[in-house]
Amino acid sequence: MTDARGLKGETIYVSTLPGVEPALEAEARERGLSFRRAEGGIECEGPPGLHQTANLHLRTASRVLLRLGTFMAPTADALVQGLQALPMADVWDGKVPLRLSVTLHRSVAPGPAVVLESASVAWDPCEVTVAGHLDEEGGGPELTLLVRGEGERWTVSVDTSGAPLYQRGYRQEVGRAPLRETLASGILRLAGYAGDVPLVDPMCGSGTFLVEGAWLSQRRPPGLLRTFAFQSFPSFDQAVWARRRAEAEGEALAEPRAPMRGYDLNAGALGTARRNARRAGVTLTLERHDLRTLKAPPDAPGLVVANPPYGKRVGEAEDLPDLYRALGATLNGAFREWRKALIVPEEPKLVATLGLKGARQLPVKNGGLRCLLVLAGPS
Structure with a gap:
């Protein structure tokens, strides 16, 4: 999609905790985001920088994924080809480690998983192995791609959050029964x-x-005290991000x-x-x-x-x-x-x-x- 200025827009998936989905939807509605319900969260479409807005403002979001593409792949080789054809220049410069996590929709028979376990994708200078499941506590300095398969249809996203969004930056100590x-x-x-x-x-x-x-x-x-994975993207503009943060602080x-x-x-x-x-x-x-x-x-x-x-x-x-x-x-x-x-x-x-x-x-x-x-x- 493109916005009024002719710039390409974004599609993001925002996950949340089980039972908190109505709260996330209410937040998105209040911020004027265009969204639709999705399993475990919402999917939004909007202008460039939408992933930054979601990470910065949504209090009940667990993680924000930026959609990179969807394609059909009936075999592991076709999956590899589809992954290699992804538009990666905006999110990966080949210098940071790249991690790939694959999940299969629960309605899919377990057969394809056996084939995919041995599949690998090579991007110089690193090799990425198809893993079994996403570790929700993951994150870190590497770039993380998430691949979701439903039958022969594959959706690929990049994690823009890094550390889970419940890590606001202020709670460096917890009590006996910590609550996210x-x-x-x-x-x-x-x-x-x-x-x-x-x-x-x-x-x-x-x-x-x-x-x-x-x-x-x-x-x-909630995101003013922390950093995000998208700040390491090649397309990241520090000046634009500084303005977005300043506007957010000005509203508080x-x-x-x-x-x-x-x-x-x-x-x-x-x-x-x-x-x-x-x-x-x-x-x-x-x-x-x-x-x-x-x-x-x-x-x-x-x-x-x-x-x-x-x-x-x-x-x-x-x-x-x-x-x-x-x-x-x-x-x-x-x-x-x-x-x-x-x-x-x-x-x-x-x-x-x-x-x-x-x-x-x-x-x-x-x-x-x-x-x-x-x-x-x-x-």
């Missing part, structure tokens, strides 16, 4: 949080919910529009949250407090968000019912006029222990664990 920044942002958005009312986390840990809430409230893009507010408060009984966790907030450039109110005696702050009702323990550590499981009962009592008592959003393990008995009447439950995953996002209004 992208999931925290997704939960806030699925809860309808827009940053204009107070946010409270009664079990704040390393402060991820609060920092993400503060950045959302400030309209601060100096302070959140509403207070962000976190509580935790663990003093060490609060110290971690303070240091993470300092690196993120945000101001949080953090206090040591037991959730059993916690009172709502003297603000207008807002959102209470929490990621309570799941009982995966030794000795925790037997304590969970009492903890969840206490959490529910605080939410239904001191915070009865507030909205609630909790990510909890997929265990009906524990959810029932919270006692949140009329709550909705949305399936999500946290670190590969099947969880529920429990959303409730005022009691």
